[in-house]
Amino acid sequence: MLKPIIYFLLISFSLITFSQKKYVKNYFNNGNLKEEGSFKDDKKIKYWYFYSQNETLEKEGHFNEGVKNNWWLFYDDKGNINHKCQLKNNQKNGYCLIYDNEKLIKASRFKEGKKIKEWTDFSYFKKENNLLDLR
Numbered sequence: 001m002l003k004p005i006i007y008f009l010l011i012s013f014s015l016i017t018f019s020q021k022k023y024v025k026n027y028f029n030n031g032n033l034k035e036e037g038s039f040k041d042d043k044k045i046k047y048w049y050f051y052s053q054n055e056t057l058e059k060e061g062h063f064n065e066g067v068k069n070n071w072w073l074f075y076d077d078k079g080n081i082n083h084k085c086q087l088k089n090n091q092k093n094g095y096c097l098i099y100d101n102e103k104l105i106k107a108s109r110f111k112e113g114k115k116i117k118e119w120t121d122f123s124y125f126k127k128e129n130n131l132l133d134l135r
Helices: 002-018 122-128
Strands: 022-027 033-040 043-051 057-064 067-075 081-088 091-100 103-111 114-119
Touching: 103 122, 114 122
Parallel strands: none
Antiparallel strands: 022 033, 033 043, 043 057, 057 067, 067 081, 081 091, 091 103, 103 114
């Protein structure tokens, strides 16, 4: 009678342990931080940060069960945002905003990884798009 209970508890504990969320930090061989974020069931989840070998932030964004989704931010060597894009299933899907010296210079709209429209004039972009879609 005691053996089935022990087996049940061990299996339950194993399932709970393997499905727990954990925050991890991975490092380059030189000891600098490479990436950090949460894992669950061996898949990246929630918000992640990725760094270059010299520890400057390169990109950051959302994962859902190992797949890139929602807004992603990409940085230049000086740490300024050079573009931000909406992603779905690891590909651009929605808007990408391109910056130069922290100034918006171009916007593009993508569907399933393919560019469908591009604007270099923000007034035309505002006329043709619902800015609430940028949330």
